[in-house]
Amino acid sequence: MKRIKIEGMMCDHCVNAVSKALKGIEGISEVNVRLEDKEAVVQGKASEEILKETIEKEGYTVLSIEDIEESGDDKKSGIFSKFFKKK
Template sequence: MTKVLFIEGMSCNHCVMAVKKALSEVEGVTSVDVDLESKKAVVELSKEVGENILKDAVVKAGYEVVSIE
């Protein structure tokens, strides 16, 4: 299962690593690929994870989730 998060507020590689770390710590997340240029994170999941849980992880890291697909 894959979710794509569109994220605002990332401006450097440190931001990318912070988002990747935050999402990687969510139970059920198996991999995270964050792209600074497109401002998105592609998250692979081993089980159903609520969008609000993914969003909360990004917000706690200091960034805004614009949408999730």
Template sequence: MSQIILKVEGMTCSHCKMRVEKALNGITGVESVQVDLAKGEVVVSGNANREDLVKAVVDAGYSAQ
């Protein structure tokens, strides 16, 4: 299991946090998701593909890299 850290812009509240968590938890290979609103970071644990994670965040309405 590995960890991928994404920088996510546009998250401002707990609703944003929940939306990003839901989007990422729907990706195959994701074991856990930890969102840090203050840092604008998301730590994803598991074996998911980074590009799939970024796409899920973008599709949820945020920018990610």
């Protein structure tokens, strides 16, 4: 997984634009974009260069891209748990 810090997102339209663009990248299986954190977390295989180009083509600035380690427990209670809460 990769965490991408993004500058320039200001509303839900921005989140939707970035989400749609990232989901269109071949090899990406999950995308979660959070306006309040100004970041996207993606799972799948895509180069950092492709991720950056895709986001910047939408008009936003990529500040950083970092790898996130995922263990078996992280799948249930890790980074994605803050995006998908059971109701």
